[in-house]
Amino acid sequence: MSPDPIRLSALLREVARTEILPRWGRIEADTKGDGSLVTSADLAVQQRLTKALAAAYPDIALLGEEMTEATQQQRLSQSSQGVWVLDPIDGTGNYACGFPGFAISLALVRNGRVELGVVLDPVRDECFCARRGGGATLNARPIAPFTPGQTLGDCIAMVDFKRLPPERIPTLLRPGGFRSQRNLGTVALEWCWLACGRFQLYLHGGQKLWDYAAGWLIAREAGVAAQLYRQGETTPLETIDLGARVALAAADQVLLEHWRTFVELPLSET
8 A cells, every 4th residue: 555645644643642742841851872862752753653654554664763773774775665764753852842843754765765755743733745756735735935036145044053064154154145044953844844935045964864854855846956965075966875964955946056156065074
């Protein structure tokens, strides 16, 4: 049975209703080895979705953020049959401190390509979906990026300064780069908000597969011009692995060309 975005949306909403929202604002977080946070809600969501997806789609393995790297690599090697890529709570830091910017991100990877993406923002009850070649939707309505003008100064930029080399930050703040700047702290929603026109430029210095897989597909299917790079490189790629990616994107191809020139890749030397 081919995965159905509507069915998946209903599943994510139910899990968010029972596992995420009741704990929001009343939960403690632990620090993982890489410095990121994890909560009991992350673990509960991953456990619930692992069981539910296995029951509905027994031939598709699951790769979750809260797994060991060895297990993640083993699951990814099965992608010819299909593998779910799950971030149970993208934006755990926001979630743990009560900031309303987090999401469940679920993607289906098959044969080294992202085939389907679903991202649920449970606070706003916004569910973004895309299937490769089928466009993108927000709560079942088609979405597209918005371009207020063809110069960078017309645009709002989403820039994650935390994951950029410190020496590069002053150059990004020079005049002419953007009208204003934001940072949500949740990669999946940043891609989705770009897809539906809430800002126009995007730069992130290091996102993992479970961070970007679903949102990246949603943005691309909506019409966003998006590129992913290995850190320290200048050639965009679409290969799927566990390595961190630099994300560069814009509401359309013209803006992306201007933005790429302004940013001046690579962000750092390898």
